[in-house]
Amino acid sequence: QLRHLDLGNNHFVGKIPASLDNQLIGSIPSSIFELVNLTFVSLSFNNFSGSVELYDFAKLKNLKYLILSNISLSVSTKLTVNSSFPNLWALGLSACNISEFPDILKTQHQLDWLDLSENQIRGRIPSWMWDIGVHTLFRLDLSRNFLTSIDHLPWKNLEFLTLDSNLLQGSLPNLPPHMTYAKGCNLTYLRLSGNHLEGPLPPSLSNCVNLQVLDVGNNNLSGPIPECLGNSTRLSFLDVRNNNLSGPIPECLGNSTSLSFLDVGNNSLSGPIPEYLGNSTLEVLDMRMNKFSGSLPQTFGKSCVLVSLKLNGNRLEGPLPPSLVNCRHLEVIDVGNNQINETFPHWLDVLPELQVLTLRSNRFCGPIGDTKTRVPFPKLRIIDLSYNQFxxxxxxxxxxxxxxxxxxxxxxIEVNYMRSLNYSYYESISLTMKGNDIQMERILTTFATIDLSSNRFQGEISEVLGKLNSLKSLNISHNNLTGGIPSSLRNLTELESLDLSSNKLAGRIPTQLASLNYLSVLNLSNNQLEGPIPGGPQFNTFGIDSYSGNVGLCGFPLSKICRIDEAPEPTTPTGFIEGDDASSWFDWKLAMLGYASGVVIGLSIGYMAFVTGRPQWFVRMIERQQSRKLRRVIRRGRAGRRSLLVHL
Structure with a gap:
């Protein structure tokens, strides 16, 4: 955190930028290599061009810190014959287009910090690497390369080891004795996710009592989660998602009083969800796609800090615990594809931060009804109640x-992805979009969708839906809805998918829907609609499947041709229009009432005048006008007859 900033005695011009991130361009000036007393050089995160020879820095004999990460140029790591390199404490060469381990490392025995991540280094880690900083190295980052194996971990004081997103095979690296000895284990941060590792989690991990972060997700690991992981009482981050782990969640994890992130999704774990998870320090709890059974933890304390709760795709039963209202920071609740049996959980509508609510494919039942909450679900953007019995x-x-x-x-509104603030964890969700079941790996903060399909809803589609003009997808298919399609849906200008199929909707398709320029999927099939199908840039792209099962429809793309008397529906909107207010609606009604009254009064006065002959001036004026019109008609008739005779 910045404590002191001095920009005095310079010749800067213009405004101070909002961000002080550098964007330097060009090449690295050779004059830097003449500053022989430099001990610290960091040029990271700039936009330099060309390449740089690493041996140029060998001239800086006092150099201890060299950070060239993310400088947008290639770094050549070959040394010239008989050249030497200063003994460094820290070397950062991340994203430097390096394809092999730099030769200069062979002489680096005092390194504390080494970052070679995001390069093109391939194959096995060479054996000479085990001699680098054996007693001093505490941080090593080799992530996002193409490494295939690592034989052992010789570093005695290693605290941070990052090898994720490589091609590592075989079992997890065996921790050496100096790492498994409880009092001597310094390892606090271990990332091995995104590889091809197999076998069980080694029990020796339990002796790393200082372990805070363990990430082994996206591998092929099997077996149970070791009970002894609970010995790591400082554990705050545990990610084992997308493996083949089995068995229950160990009770001993309750000993990790700092645990704030737990992701065990997409495994074969079973048994009940431990009750202690309801009274924990967890911010993210992801247990999707397992075989958990029983009920949810019934007690979520007032100190609950949960932001994301995902239990989709298990065998959970019983009601949702009302104590979830204590989790005031909740943004995501996903309990879809379980066997939860209860009515709609109205009490969730008071959660101020809730943005995603998925209850799909359960046994929820009964009417949803109204709520006493003045502003229910104030931030909700994604709601999926499909495949229930509402x-x-x-x-x-x-x-x-x-x-x-x-x-x-x-x-x-700032456009971004939903994510946990403290972790590089992006929210994801399974939903039906454009007729397909998809896994949305990242959720835009502006994305909005409603799915009420496959329930037992009745009645008409409300004009109110036209107010929800941020919707990308609307699906209320497979219900018992009646009435017409409200023309207010024309206001859903962001809509990409509309599914109203398999209901009992009648009447015409509003022509106003042709103005939905982003609509790419439309399904109105299996209703009782009639009349012509509107034409337009998007409607002209929809096939027969969009309208099948409506015998009264006609026009493109159907083979049934519309009759002449089947005129298109007027384009004047009849429902809710965005921007309408009570005043303009009232003014319109007043104008129509005035017009109708004027017509009635005028006709009445005219009738009375001709019947009574009074007032005489009005009668004489009308008679004169009618006499002039009659003479003009007679003249036109004579001229017409003369013209006709000439052409015979």
């Missing part, structure tokens, strides 16, 4: 309150 009318009160799905015109 009944009654569509929840108009909730739909009218989804403020986060109503786009504002001030462009103040």
């Amino acid at each position: 009944t009654g009318v569509l929840p108009i009160w909730y739909l009218n309150g989804f403020k986060a799905m109503m786009r504002r015109d001030d462009n103040s």
Whole structure:
């Protein structure tokens, strides 16, 4: 954190930039290599061009720290004959287009810190690497390369080891005795995710009592989660997702009182969810796609700091615990694809930060009804209630309150991805989009969707839906909805997918829907719609499947041709229009009432005048006008007859 900034005695011009990140360009000046007393050189995160020879820095005999990471140029690591390099304490060559371990490392026996990540280094780690900083190296980052194996870990004081996103095969590296001795283990940070590692998690990990971060996700590991991991009482981050692990969650993990991130998703873990997870320090709990059974933890304390709760794809039963309302920071609740049996959890609508709610494919039932909450679900953008047994009318009160799905015109919403603030963990979700089941690996903070499909909703589709103009997808198919398609849907200008199929909708397709320029998927099949199909840039791209099962429809792309009397629906909107207010609606009605009254009064006065002959001036004026019109008609008739005779 910046404590002191001095920009005095310079010749800067212009404004001070909002960000002080460097964007230097060009080549590295040779004059730097003449500053022989330099001990610290960091040129990282700039936009230099060309290449640089690493041996040029050999001239700086007092150099201890050399950081060239992310400088947008290639670094040549070959030394000239008989050249020597100063003994460094720290060397950073991340993202420098290096394809092999630099030769200069062979003489570096005092290194504390080495970063060679994000390069093109391939194959096995050479044996001479084991002699580098054996007693001094505490941080080693070789991630995002193409390494295939690592034989052993000789470094006695290693605290941070990062080997993720390589091609490592075989079992997890055996921790040497000096690392497994409880009092001598300094390892606090171990990342091996994104490789091809197999076999069990070694029990020797339990002796690393100082371990804080363990990330072995996205491998082929098998067996149980070791009970003895609970000995690492400082453990704050545990990621074992996307493996073949089995067995229960060990009770001893409750000893890790600092655990804030737990991801065990996509394994074959089973048994109940431990009750202690409800009263923990967890911010992210991801247990998707396993075989967990029983009920959810029933007690979530008032100190709950959960941000993301994902339990999708298990065998969980029973109701959602009402104590979840204590988790005021919750942004994501995903309990889809379980066997939860209860009515709609109204009490969740008070959660101020909730953005994603997925209850799909459970046994929720009954009407949703209204709520007593004045502004329910104030930040909800994604709601999926599909494949349940909800009944009654569509929840108009909730739909009218989804403020986060109503786009504002001030462009103040920052477009980003949903993620945990403390980790490089992006929120993801499974949903049905454009007729396909997809896994959305990252969720835009502006993405909005409603899926109420495959329930038992009845009644009409409310005009209120037209207010939710940030929606990308709307699916209320496979219900018992009646009435017409509201023309207010024309206001959903961001809509890409609309599915109203398999209901009992009647009437015409509103021509206003042809103005939805981003609509790429439309399904109105299996309803009772009739009349012509609207034409337009997007509607002209939809096939027969979009309209099948509606015998009354006609026009392109169907083979049934519309009759002449089947005129298109007027384009004047009849429902909710974005921007309408009570005043303009009232003014319009007043104008129509005035017009109708004027017509009635005028006709009445005219009738009375001709019947009574009064007032005489009005009668004489009308008679004169009618006499002039009659004479003009007679003249036109004579001229027409003369013209006709000439052409015969």
